[in-house]
Amino acid sequence: MTNKIDPSTLSGTELLLRLKYAKDTLATSSPEALQEVVLDEALPVYEDAIKVSQSEAGSYAEMLLLQERARKLVEAVKQAQKNKGTQ
Incomplete structure (x- = not known):
């Protein structure tokens, strides 16, 4: 008999x-066994996707902070120019 x-x-x-x-x-294998194999193969891909999205979220948050800082700097320069003209 052949081993299955x-x-x-x-x-x-x-x-x-x-x-x-x-x-x-x-x-004959159970559907659960096949599902487990698929999940085992998908898990690393999912974890990589999470890492990438976390990295992108961090980059996006950093970009928003830089935009806010630039906006405040522009406002400060405008206010300084305005104050300089009144002196």
């Missing part, structure tokens, strides 16, 4: 080859 292999442990290419040429070597 869990399809969730195979690479995509090997799984396709076994499905086409050696279907009897594949064990």
Whole structure:
């Protein structure tokens, strides 16, 4: 009797080859096992996306602070010019 292999442990290419040429070597796996494999592969991508969005949010917040500082500097210069004209 041939040992059955869990399809969730195979690479995509090997799984396709076994499905086409050696279907009897594949064990029937539960949908939960396949779901776990997909989630395990998706988790690092999700974590990377979170890091990127946190970095972008930090950059956006920094940009807003710089814009506010520039606006205050412009106001200060305008006020200084206005005060200089009244002296």
